[in-house]
Amino acid sequence: MSHYAVIVIGTSWGGLEALGTIVRGLPPDFPIPLVAVQHRGRDARPMLAGLLQHVTGLTVSEAEDKDVLEPGRLLLAPPDYHLLVEDGYISLDTGDVVKFSRPSIDVTFMSAADTYRDRAIGVVLTGANDDGAVGLRRIADRGGMAIVEDPAEATSPVMPAAALKAVPHAAMLPLRQIPRELVRLSGGTTRRRPA
Amino acid sequence: MTLAAAPITYDPEIERIEITLLLEGIYRHYGFDFRSYAYSSIRRRIWKRIEAEGLPSVSALQDRVLHDRPTMERLLHDLSVNVTAMFRDPEFYVAFREHIVPHLRTYPFVRVWHAGCASGEEAYSMAILLHEEGLLDRTRIYATDMNEIALQRAKEGIFPLERMQEYTQNYQRAGGRSTFSEYYTAMYDGALLSRQLLRNIVFSQHNLVTDRSFAEFHVVLCRNVLIYFDRTLQARVHELLFESLATFGVLALGAKESLKFSPFEPCYETLDATAKLYRKVHAACPTTPSS
Numbered sequence: 100m101s102h103y104a105v106i107v108i109g110t111s112w113g114g115l116e117a118l119g120t121i122v123r124g125l126p127p128d129f130p131i132p133l134v135a136v137q138h139r140g141r142d143a144r145p146m147l148a149g150l151l152q153h154v155t156g157l158t159v160s161e162a163e164d165k166d167v168l169e170p171g172r173l174l175l176a177p178p179d180y181h182l183l184v185e186d187g188y189i190s191l192d193t194g195d196v197v198k199f200s201r202p203s204i205d206v207t208f209m210s211a212a213d214t215y216r217d218r219a220i221g222v223v224l225t226g227a228n229d230d231g232a233v234g235l236r237r238i239a240d241r242g243g244m245a246i247v248e249d250p251a252e253a254t255s256p257v258m259p260a261a262a263l264k265a266v267p268h269a270a271m272l273p274l275r276q277i278p279r280e281l282v283r284l285s286g287g288t289t290r291r292r293p294a
Numbered sequence: 295m296t297l298a299a300a301p302i303t304y305d306p307e308i309e310r311i312e313i314t315l316l317l318e319g320i321y322r323h324y325g326f327d328f329r330s331y332a333y334s335s336i337r338r339r340i341w342k343r344i345e346a347e348g349l350p351s352v353s354a355l356q357d358r359v360l361h362d363r364p365t366m367e368r369l370l371h372d373l374s375v376n377v378t379a380m381f382r383d384p385e386f387y388v389a390f391r392e393h394i395v396p397h398l399r400t401y402p403f404v405r406v407w408h409a410g411c412a413s414g415e416e417a418y419s420m421a422i423l424l425h426e427e428g429l430l431d432r433t434r435i436y437a438t439d440m441n442e443i444a445l446q447r448a449k450e451g452i453f454p455l456e457r458m459q460e461y462t463q464n465y466q467r468a469g470g471r472s473t474f475s476e477y478y479t480a481m482y483d484g485a486l487l488s489r490q491l492l493r494n495i496v497f498s499q500h501n502l503v504t505d506r507s508f509a510e511f512h513v514v515l516c517r518n519v520l521i522y523f524d525r526t527l528q529a530r531v532h533e534l535l536f537e538s539l540a541t542f543g544v545l546a547l548g549a550k551e552s553l554k555f556s557p558f559e560p561c562y563e564t565l566d567a568t569a570k571l572y573r574k575v576h577a578a579c580p581t582t583p584s585s
Contacts, residue, residue, distance in 0.1 A: 163550045164521040165332075165528070177550050180521075183334040190332035191521045191550050193377050194339065197298075201377075209299050210334040213306065233297070240302045 101285045103131050103244070104218040105168055105184060107211045109204030109234070111138035111226035113254025115147060117274055118224070119154050122173060124278025127156030131220070131285050132168035134184065134211070136176040136204045138230070148175055164191045176202035183210040184219075198230055208234020217242030220284060222277065223269075224248045226258025232265035244284060245269035246277060298342040304351075312352035313337060319360050320369075326440065327503040328373060330527035336373065343372045367443065374441045376518060379457065380415045381464035383549050386517075387423055388469045389569030394544050395427045398512065404433040407511040407538060409502055410519030411437035414448025414495075418477075419468070420515065421491040426471045430494055436509070438500035449497050451487035453478075458485050502531050507538040514539055517570075518548035525555055532556040539574045546571055 110117055114137040125133075137147065151173070152159040160166075162174040167188050176182035180191040181202050197203035204223075208231060211219040221238040223231045225248060239245040247269045250256035263269060272280055300309050313336070317329045328336060344355050347365065358365045381387055398404050404424075411417045417437035424430040439445050453461075458478070465474040478485040500508065502519065514535050520528050535545060536558045545562065547570040553559040561579035562572040 161550075163552050163554075164548075165525055165555055180550060183332070183338070185332060185334050188525075190335045192335045192338075193518050193521070194335075194375050195377060206298075206338070209297070210338070213299060213337070214334055216306070237297075237299070237302070 101130050102218060103220050103284060104215045105211055106131050106133045106220040106222065106281060107184065107208055107234075107238075108133065108135040108222040108224065109137075109208065109226070109231035109258070110135070110224035111228060111230070111255070111258060113225035114138075115150060116254065117248065118147075118151055120274050121222075121224075121278055121281075122151055122155035122157055122159070124275070125155065125157060125281065126287070128171050129157060129282070129285060130170045130287070131281070132170060133157070133173040134162075134168070134176070134182065134189065134207060135173060136182060136202045136207045138200055138202070138204075138226070138228075139178045151175075162189055162191065165189070176207060178202070181206045183207065184214050185210075186214055198228070200228075200230055204231035205234040209237050212237040212241045212243060215243070219243035220246065220281070222246045222248075222281075223259050223262035224274065225253035225255045227255045228257060229261035231258055232261040235262045235269065236265040239266045239269065246280060247271050248277065249273050298338045298345065300341060309337070309352060312356070313340060316340070316352055316356040316359070319356055320366070323360055324366055325504065326370065326501070330503070330524050331373075331522050332524050335522060339372045339375070340369075343369045346372075370441060371443065374412070374439075374444065376410070376412050378412055378415050378518070379464060380453070380461040381419045381468040381470075382416060382517075383569075384464050384467035384469075386468075386546070386549065386569045387419065388467075389566045389571060390546070391423065391427065391469050393565045393569075393571055394513065395429065397542075397544070398429055398433075401512060402432065404429060404513070405509065405511045406433060406435045406513040406515065407509070408435060408437040409500070409514060409516040409535070411439050411445075411448060411497070412441070413444045414451065414497065415453065416515070416517065417448065417495055417497075418451065418487050418491055419465075421495055422465075422470070422477055423468070425491065430491075433494055435495045436511075437495055437497050439497075440499065440501040440503075442499055445497050445499060449492075451489075451492065452481075452484040453487070455480060455483075455485050502534065503527065507534055509538065510540050511538055511543060512540055513544045513546065515546045517546060518551070520551055521548065528555060529557050532558050536561060536574065536579065541574055541577045543574050544571060545574065
């Protein structure tokens with residue numbers, strides 16, 4: 100059983116490809132529940148879940164209110180709602196936009212940090228604004244794990260660069276190495292308990 | 295930017311105690327019951343108010359809220375902010391025209407309950423739809439909300455001019471049969487919705503958490519309201535909505551809500567899974583919980 104209870108991932112521009120790379124690298128029985136927030140237009144068709152489902156054995160769906168956080172599952176924040184992490188499930192919220200965004204990555208990350216404290220992992224990927232930086236800082240301050248895609252290799256470096264500025268000691272990794280790091284943090288492959 | 299969260303040094307256990315006490319105090323003094331709201335969501339809204347008031351703690355907010363009604367009103371506004379739009383989720387209205395309107399035509403008189411109508415955008419949208427379908431004259435829409443100030447705005451029916459372009463697009467995508475601008479008059483400070491629409495809408499205060507069912511309806515709209523409740527409270531409110539529906543009445547939920555955590559799921563048939571339209575098929579549901 101992993102120490103970590105949730106992984107929250109934030110991205111905007113270039114996010115579909117980046118999320119695809121992450122989920123392709125995770126096994127279907129990956130033990131830590133995953134939540135991803137990608138900025139999308141309010142009228143975006145619910146294609147993202149279908150596209151990601153094609154490349155992963157994880158169960159991918161656009162979140163509905165009170166959906167349960169469980170192993171092997173990736174929940175995507177739906178357009179036009181904030182997604183908040185509760186203890187064991189998620190809640191949706193149609194409150195005001197934050198930094199022009201709903202869903203807001205910061206809102207999801209803050210709730211993950213305050214609900215799970217040092218048992219949350221935050222991952223900031225490619226993106227064209229600084230959403231996620233404040234939330235990632237919160238995760239780090241609560242003793243959780245902060246991971247940022249190397250801005251030098253990101254499709255759009257703004258979001259990861261802002262996250263690194265807010266959390267200088269975050270683990271900076273090329274995108275393709277992030278799944279392996281998540282597997283390691285989940286207690287898979289690289290760490291075996293003696294019998 | 296404001297954090298809308300406790301300072302990092304704040305003890306989360308103490309925060310939880312304080313929030314519990316704050317909500318208990320509000321319930322006892324003002325009668326608004328937020329005690330079973332989804333925690334992360336209400337915590338964020340409480341901190342937004344604490345920061346806006348320049349206060350250091352939840353306890354400090356409690357002190358002010360209990361002794362100063364205007365502070366309570368501001369907090370109530372924060373706790374009930376629910377951003378909406380006219381014809382929000384246009385495809386919902388398309389589905390409503392397709393699946394529900396033909397059924398409503400079979401009734402001589404139609405009662406609609408819009409539960410949690412906030413400032414009224416969606417109630418007016420429904421009135422426009424029913425008008426275009428020739429049903430408004432024999433329909434009464436009861437639009438309720440717990441927030442008096444929001445209801446006041448709903449009754450005024452004045453919405454920001456700068457949103458009319460968005461609403462016009464929504465209206466067209468929602469299957470509108472006319473021109474959206476026919477339904478409002480542009481004034482220098484806003485768009486005044488046609489008073490004709492108001493003839494068959496009754497705005498009044500009702501609290502889903504503390505008030506009872508008050509009539510039997512053919513349609514109950516409760517969209518993006520239950521998301522603020524925890525699962526226990528959701529189940530209770532589902533019971534209220536179920537009781538308020540006539541047999542074969544229609545329940546409409548928000549785009550990201552469903553019946554899957556409701557004990558009343560077996561009592562409905564799904565009319566449109568995407569538009570979240572359900573029909574009550576069992577008059578007395580066998581699985582009625584004992585809550």
